[in-house]
Amino acid sequence: MTPGQRQALERLWPRYGLDLPDGALDLDQAFGRQAPRTLEIGFGMGDALLALAAAHPQQDFIGVEVYPPGIGxxxxxxxxxxxxxxxxICADAVEVLARHLPAASLDRLLVLFPDPWPKKRHHKRRLVNAAFLDLAARVLRCGGQLHIATDWADYAAAIGEVLQGSPDFAPSPLLADATGRPETKYERRGQRLGHDIHEFRVRRR
Structure with a gap:
């Protein structure tokens, strides 16, 4: 972590950071209002989250990331x-979804270009699986949207299979194209490598 990142984290965390309680967060208190809410898991450089928040001031946005330098x-x-x-929030996303978000508290959940763990022996570390979908279903309101994107073909195949097997999600025809999602750093890297971009947009039943 650079000195600038450390100073930014120390100075700005009280304003923008959410410390996790023993139980569920009070999101209305955290934002000082009630509004539609989007959470992005693993926001990295934060390009998408920043662009969405700037474009939709009437909505609230939460980013979950585990790397303090990036947060700073x-x-x-x-x-x-x-x-x-x-x-x-600086914490493991699975823990946040399981323990610290109220049920049906989100309108949208974004998982944009998660770590693909490309080696086969590491596939079990991938975020998106049946257990993750159970957690996503818990925190999304009825009709809420789950949006996943990856540039790894085998990960995309696995995501499609697990989504098809989930009783909690159905295709979301209202999000049939890529509009409304800013491009990310990892997406641009995948495109430079010649990877196809795979998008999944589903709604909570």
Missing amino acids: SFLLRVEQAGLSNVRV
């Missing part, structure tokens, strides 16, 4: 953009 850099960008509708 992102918080600086949030401050520079003058945004008040962004909060950040």
